[in-house]
Amino acid sequence: MLRLQPYDLKVSYKPGKYLYIADTLSRAALSEQSLKEVDQELDLHINMLISTLSVSPEKLKEIKENSIKDEVLSKIIIYCQNGWPEHKRSVSPSVKPYFDFKHQIYVIDNIVFKDTSIIIPFNMRNYLLNLIHEGHQGINSCIRLAKGTIYWHNINKDIEKFVSQCHTCLTFRNNNSKEPLISHxxxxxxxxxxxIISRVGxxxxxxxxxxxxxxxxxxxxxxxxxxxxxxxxxxxxxxxxxxxxxxxxxxx
Structure with a gap:
């Protein structure tokens, strides 16, 4: 699939009566050398993805260790390695929220990804919430910071709850309120x-x-x-x- 990405393919249906050689693809199988080339391209793609992550190697190692121990992520790793069940009802209840986008999930060195976002283990989520809200930005700004970098189920709700309960933001929230503009x-x-303006004003x-x-x-x-x-x-x-x-x- 990676080798086909540079091309703009046009797929068309051809009836079976016009398939004079039905097993053309099996007869024109790729050689072992070609498979090695595909593996090399895949390795380059993985290395590029890892190198563009804004995460330190120490933190990646910590995420890897906690992902293996995490109840949900450890099951996702097994599903990615052995194949997902065909039906959602066959999946473990804790993994069901991830079943609908299972094709977007993959594992690199025991680190679970959803597209370009790292799925964070449960015991590291509070640390990431504090890191996202370190500058005491609003809910929408924190959600934008997390988007495309980290992910877990209901992350937006967790960010909204964390920001709305921040003691510092609650203390200075009224001082930063903007007065509405009044048209005349x-x-x-x-x-x-x-x-009429009083003396105190x-x-x-x-x-x-x-x-x-x-x-x-x-x-x-x-x-x-x-x-x-x-x-x-x-x-x-x-x-x-x-x-x-x-x-x-x-x-x-």
């Missing part, structure tokens, strides 16, 4: 936006005031209110003289 509907009217920055030409400009219009606002003489304020009185008693 500006009209060509003076006093379009009127607000920040100083007002600007209000949107429309010019006589109908253009918007930003001005700082600040009227200081005493303890009892009803005693203020509003018409004497410069802002009122410039823009007249507010027309709405319930400004937005």
């Amino acid at each position: 509907d500006y009209k060509l009217l003076a006093w379009n936006k009127v607000g 920040p100083e007002p920055r600007s209000y949107i005031i429309s010019s006589p030409e109908g253009e918007f400009r930003r001005n700082r219009e600040h009227i200081h209110l005493p303890k009892y606002p009803q005693s203020i003489q509003v018409p004497s304020k410069p802002s009122v003289n410039s823009h007249h009185l507010p027309l709405n008693s319930n400004p937005t």
Whole structure:
């Protein structure tokens, strides 16, 4: 199969009556030398896969030792070596979650792979979860880090549970929340936006005031209110003289 990958094959059906030599493939069997070439290509493919893994040799050795001892992975190794059962009901219950994609599973030096991802033994999963969440990233970011590198059944749920229970993330989660953006509907009217800011709050920055030409400009219009606002003489304020009185008693 590896030797056929460089080619774009077109498969077509041919009725048996047109197969004049039915055993053509068996008569044109590959020689022993060709099989050795295939084995060499397979070894090159395996070595390339191992060399591109972002895992240290010490950690690979640890994964290998724990995979042999793991209850689930040890059975998967046996299935890969001796062949998978034909029906899912014949598979051990602990291995059933892996049966649906059994053709994507293979074993290299007692390390179980799913495509390019290493299937991690059970007793090393907590270590990998801590390593993935070392930078205290969010759930989706941690899932993306793990994708294509490590795998086990329900890994996404385990990552979501681990991140949602992180003490550090829970402590600073509210401090990092983003305020939603509020859109404003500006009209060509003076006093379009009127607000009241208490002493404990920040100083007002600007209000949107429309010019006589109908253009918007930003001005700082600040009227200081005493303890009892009803005693203020509003018409004497410069802002009122410039823009007249507010027309709405319930400004937005």
